[in-house]
Amino acid sequence: MKFMRNTLAKIIFVLLLSVFFISGKVETALQNEINELSSDSVLVHGAWGLCVMTADSGKLIAYHNMQQSLIPASTLKILTTGAAIGLLGPAFKYETTIEYDGIYDSINGIIKGNVYLHGAGDPTLNSFRYATGDTISLFESLPFRLAWKGIKKIEGNIIGDASCFADNPIPDGWTWSDIGQYYGAGTCGLSYSDNSVSIYFNSNNEDSCNITHTKPVLEGVTYKSDVTANAQRDEALVYGAPFGNIYYVHGYIPKGKKEFEVKASHPDPAYQCAKDFYDLCGKMISIVGKPTTVRRMEVLNEKVNKNRKILSIIYSSPLSDIIVKTNINSDNTYTEQLLRTLGNVKGSGGTTEAGILVVKKYWKSLGVNLDGLYMTDGSGLSRSNGITPLVQTTILQKISKQKWFPAFLKSLPVAGKSGTMSSLCVGSLAENNMQAKTGYINRARGFAGYVKTKSGKLVCFSLLANNYDCSATVMKKKLERILVAIANLN
Structure with missing residues (x-):
């Protein structure tokens, strides 16, 4: 019985470990931040998820609850603006x-x-x-x-x-x-x-x-x-x-x-x-x-x-300039205009629903499994939206392979420098190096984008948190620690 209990304990430990990270691939600093946030009392009634993968091969580096559908807030704009530039072209x-x-x-x-x-x-x-x-x-x-x-x-x-x-x-x-x-x-x-x-x-x-x-x-x-x-x-x-x-x-x-x-x-x-x-x-x-x-x-x-x-x-x-204005400023109206434009130009008409169908079809055409994605708008203002960190990170990885990637990357705020990332990660390796779309509505915060790690490798990430028992400012600081740890990966 003692042997069975010890064996069972080891199995449970391994399973819990796999929720937080891929064995042998996550360095201590990021692992510690993941463990700390996972046990944080402010998330007892909430949920959070993380997915980090390499941009070149799509290899998973770290994750936590990566297949849990969470409210993305304005990080959803990545899907809409990415589909717009992919389907209409940067010069549109x-x-x-x-x-x-x-x-x-x-x-x-x-x-x-x-x-x-x-x-x-x-x-x-x-x-x-x-x-x-x-x-x-x-x-x-x-x-x-x-x-x-x-x-x-x-x-x-x-x-x-x-x-x-x-x-x-x-x-x-x-x-x-x-x-x-x-x-x-x-x-x-x-x-x-x-x-x-x-x-x-x-x-x-x-x-x-x-x-x-x-x-x-x-x-x-x-x-x-x-x-x-x-x-x-x-x-x-x-x-x-x-x-x-x-x-x-x-x-x-x-x-x-x-x-x-x-x-x-x-x-x-x-x-x-x-x-x-x-x-x-x-x-x-x-x-x-x-x-x-x-x-x-x-x-x-x-x-x-x-x-x-x-x-x-x-x-x-040109559209390449419009999406810079859209993502840097997290402009909901610009994003919804783009979504309905996709419906009007590439779909069945100028409605939100037609635009969403076009967006989903586009990402599926690039091989993205959209299980866990729920879209009711293009900007992320609705709390009815849901996305898994895995889906969002996979989309970012697919974007990095497109010829228009430089134009899209230019639209994402730079940590410590521009837009909604201007006050984040100052004094860390992520400053002026990480580019991400931020998201915030009541009790939902998120970050999704790219960073070159300490070793110079470009990685994609999605970090989402919902229904936390603390202020939005406090949660932003907690998530910021994980962003910095991602940038410090070798």
């Missing part, structure tokens, strides 16, 4: 077209019909991420383009056409507390100004913070606020639905601010685009009609003419 550019129906009287410079802003899903149109100071924006130059063509009068409406995407802009699984915020701005086929709006408060009176104005000015939209000024930072939340006309603002902002900005999602970006274009054109071109959108016309059963001619085309920056 969006084309937003300025079109007209009816007749163009070129002699008198009159368009006897409507002018359309026909979107293709470009997330960068008038985006603050492409702001150039006082230089006139690409969008603001459009009226000049029309004037240069000799157009003096438009005898019709200015119509925003966002029909390349489905009207429902919000993916399933996004919460009511997210969709009113700037980071929860939904998609739009005619995305404009990051699909966001700024609400300005005067907080000089601590008991009553008044909304002074919004930028842009929103027609027919009312903001109701019970915001008070007793916070050190922006703790205000905006609640409202897409295409709605009443938004509620609740929470706290710092006191003593004459003009404090709270950013929120825009209820109708396509209309805002049409209205701003209408206002800009009106300064140099006579317009008989009004600004509107295809969606609004369809609601009113008004005829939408699809027989149009192109006046001008706005080209976006």
Whole structure:
């Protein structure tokens, strides 16, 4: 019996050991960090997983719960942006077209019909991420383009056409507390100004913070606020639905601010685009009609003419640059625009669901087993998403073999230097050496990316933690220790 107990104990020990690492392949520092986090009381009610493999051969180096599906938060963006650049190519550019129906009287410079802003899903149109100071924006130059063509009068409406995407802009699984915020701005086929709006408060009176104005000015939209000024930072939340006309603002902002900005999602970006274009054109071109959108016309059963001619085309920056803006800044709106673009260009239509099917099909085509992957959006904002560290690391390994890998790698924040990794791993071997996509939503943190180890070997990794009993900052520090240990591998 004693022999059997000893044998059983040895078997259990070996099995437990295999959960944490591959025997003989993990060095003491990383092994110790894995063991320490595995026994940490803050994860008694939670879960975490790790997978580390070589980029050249895909050989596993270390793992813990690597086949457990965990909430990835924004590390999910790797799947969407990787599939986008893989399927569309680094040089892909969006084309937003300025079109007209009816007749163009070129002699008198009159368009006897409507002018359309026909979107293709470009997330960068008038985006603050492409702001150039006082230089006139690409969008603001459009009226000049029309004037240069000799157009003096438009005898019709200015119509925003966002029909390349489905009207429902919000993916399933996004919460009511997210969709009113700037980071929860939904998609739009005619995305404009990051699909966001700024609400300005005067907080000089601590008991009553008044909304002074919004930028842009929103027609027919009312903001109701019970915001008070007793916070050190922006703790205000905006609640409202897409295409709605009443938004509620609740929470706290710092006191003593004459003009404090709270950013929120825009209820109708396509209309805002049409209205701003209408206002800009009106300064140099006579317009008989009004600004509107295809969606609004369809609601009113008004005829939408699809027989149009192109006046001008706005080209976006190349996709390789767009994914840098997306991943470095962890931009949810950019990512969801890319996902629906994949559905529209490579799938059955401009919906979230079609985009997800395209993304999954692409990774399967590269030989990735997607067991344990659950996608309800492309950005990771939904808590319904799930992925295993093994799946995520395998995808990173496949990416490292693609000819566009350098362009993708450029999009990942650098430890101690840029984006959401700028404050991490400072003073360690990982600083300026590790590049990873970070992820954070309530009770979910993660890191996924690449690092050159002490020996110069490039490795891929995925590190995810959910439902921990500590603050997000404390958990980040605990995971940071594992990141540093990975970088120190020989």
